[in-house]
Structures are given as structure tokens and as C-alpha cells.
Amino acid sequence: MNRLVLWNVDLTLVDxxxxxxxxxxxxxxQVTGRPLVKLAPAMGRADSEIIFETLAINGIVTSDEHLPKFIDALAGAFSGRRRRLDKDGRVMPGAKEALKAVSRLEGVVQSVLTGTIKSNAIHKLRAFGLDAFVDFEVGGYGEEVYPKATLLQVAQGxxxxxxxxxxxxxxxxxxxDSTRDVQTARIAGASMIAVASGRSTATELREAGANIVLEDLTNPSEVVAAVARLTTPMDRKAG
Known part of the structure; x- marks a missing residue:
């Protein structure tokens, strides 16, 4: 049996x-020559979307050149800080064990579907030893200017x-971990395991339509069972 498991990165696997x-x-x-006053909230959105909104709320009139320049600058700025990730960040409880356990499922391919640009997603997971369990080449990332549901379908392709x-x-x-992730899965026709480790509550995730809601990833057997349940043809009941 072949399975594709796509993980969100921020507040699902790492913080x-x-x-x-x-x-x-x-x-x-670097891009504007001005200090940043206000950063647009992430809320499960792609870096490309956050960049445009951040420029707008800081009074920058955008052009076609802003996005690629900002993405390049963001990649460089993040890479320069990559050695601080394990000091100033954290792996979410149970994330490594869950990734490892799911990787043992028959026919599974694991990757990421994230608003983070690809280079930064790799740095984030590599800092905590999570990169060994995912194939970054088939994921979907924040520099790809697609709605997230379309990006999920791109990853499937x-x-x-x-x-x-x-x-x-x-x-x-x-x-x-977000209601936006749930909406992405529903629009794309995929199953959704929501983890109440971010800013959305378990109730909000259930109401958004997640198939299964977990409080966290600390029980790898529970995560594996959820993936297996949702990818077994005769058993696709909501949880």
C-alpha cells in the first residue's frame, strides 16, 4: 500500500x-532600507503571502521585484542564524519519534507542506535531526505562489x-496544527490529522473538519494508527 504523509513544519514539528x-x-x-515595524501574522500562511502583507502594512508599495528579492534575503538571513535554531528554538514534543514511527509504515513517503520557503524548512528540520525522515524534493513550499490546497496537489504530482x-x-x-491546514486538506480532498500544538484549539480543529485531532505527538503509536486508519480503503471514518 502506498501512502503520502505531508507534515506542516512550524508549531507542528518545530517552534x-x-x-x-x-x-x-x-x-x-535589506530589501527596503528601512527597519521593520510590524510583521504580518503567520496563521498557517505561506511566506510569499506574509511578505506581501508585511510590505503593505509597513507602507511599502510593492512591485514584481519585491517577492524574489525578499525571498532571497530571507533565505540568507535565516541561513546565517541556522546555528541558533536548537538554542533559541525547540522540537515539538514527540515530533521526532512520530516521524520515525510513521516512516516504518508500509509504502509511506513523508514530506512537508509548509508556508516556509524550502531552504528554511530544511534548516528547521535539520537543526533537530528531523530531516532524515522526509523527502524534501516532493514537498510544497512558501516560495511557490499557489494556494496551499493547490500546493498539496502539486506535491502529489x-x-x-x-x-x-x-x-x-x-x-x-x-x-x-492550524484550521488553515484543515481547510487545505478539505479543499484538496486529502485526509487531515490535526495536532492541537499551535494556536488553534482542539475544538476549533474539530469544527474546521479535521478527520482526527490529537493533543500532541507524544504517542507515536497513536500517530501511526491515525495515518493507517485514514489510508486504509475500508476505514475512513472521522474521529
Whole structure:
């Protein structure tokens, strides 16, 4: 049985908020020549969306050149701080054990579906030894200017090309912490395991339509059972 499991990164697997904010401030200054006054909230959104809103709320009239310049600056600013990630950030409880346990499922491919740009997503997971369990080449990232649900379908297409199996709603699971992640899965027709480790409560995640809601990732057997349940053809009941 072939399965695709896509993980959100921030507040699902890691929390590196302090370093991310500093990198954004650095990149903003590089691109605009001005200090950053206000950073747009993340709330499960892509870096491309956050960048445009941050420029707007700080009074910058955007052009076609702003996004690629900001992405390049953000990648450089974050990379320069990568050695601080394990000091000023943290791996979310149970994340490494959950990734490792899911990786043992028959036919599973694990990657990420994240608002973070690809280079920064790799730094975030590598800092905590999580990179060994995911294939970054088939993921979806914040520099790709697509709605997140479309990005999930893009990731499915990449798996088809690289691994040779078709991904659809019967064998694709998204694991994330926000109601926006839930909406992404529902629009794309994938199953959703929501983890109440971010800013959305368990109740909000259930009401948004998550198939299964976990309080955290500290029970790897529970995570594996949830993935197996949602990718087994005869058993796809909501939890």
C-alpha cells in the first residue's frame, strides 16, 4: 500500500519563532532600507503571502521585484542564524519519534507542506535531526505562489513522478496544527490529522473538519494508527 504523509513544519514539528522573526526583520531592512515595524501574522500562511502583507502594512508599495528579492534575503538571513535554531528554538514534543514511527509504515513517503520557503524548512528540520525522515524534493513550499490546497496537489504530482504511484484522497494525509491546514486538506480532498500544538484549539480543529485531532505527538503509536486508519480503503471514518 502506498501512502503520502505531508507534515506542516512550524508549531507542528518545530517552534523557531524567535529566529524567524529576526530573519524577517533582517530581510526587510535589506530589501527596503528601512527597519521593520510590524510583521504580518503567520496563521498557517505561506511566506510569499506574509511578505506581501508585511510590505503593505509597513507602507511599502510593492512591485514584481519585491517577492524574489525578499525571498532571497530571507533565505540568507535565516541561513546565517541556522546555528541558533536548537538554542533559541525547540522540537515539538514527540515530533521526532512520530516521524520515525510513521516512516516504518508500509509504502509511506513523508514530506512537508509548509508556508516556509524550502531552504528554511530544511534548516528547521535539520537543526533537530528531523530531516532524515522526509523527502524534501516532493514537498510544497512558501516560495511557490499557489494556494496551499493547490500546493498539496502539486506535491502529489511530484510523488507520482518520483515514486511512480498516484496520490489522491484515499492515500494522502496532511498533519498540521492550524484550521488553515484543515481547510487545505478539505479543499484538496486529502485526509487531515490535526495536532492541537499551535494556536488553534482542539475544538476549533474539530469544527474546521479535521478527520482526527490529537493533543500532541507524544504517542507515536497513536500517530501511526491515525495515518493507517485514514489510508486504509475500508476505514475512513472521522474521529
Amino acid at each position: 523557531v519563532t524567535i529566529v524567524t522573526r529576526e530573519a524577517y526583520a533582517d530581510a526587510f531592512r 511530484r510523488v507520482k513522478r518520483m515514486y511512480g504511484f498516484t496520490c489522491d484522497g484515499s492515500n494522502t494525509v496532511l498533519i498540521g
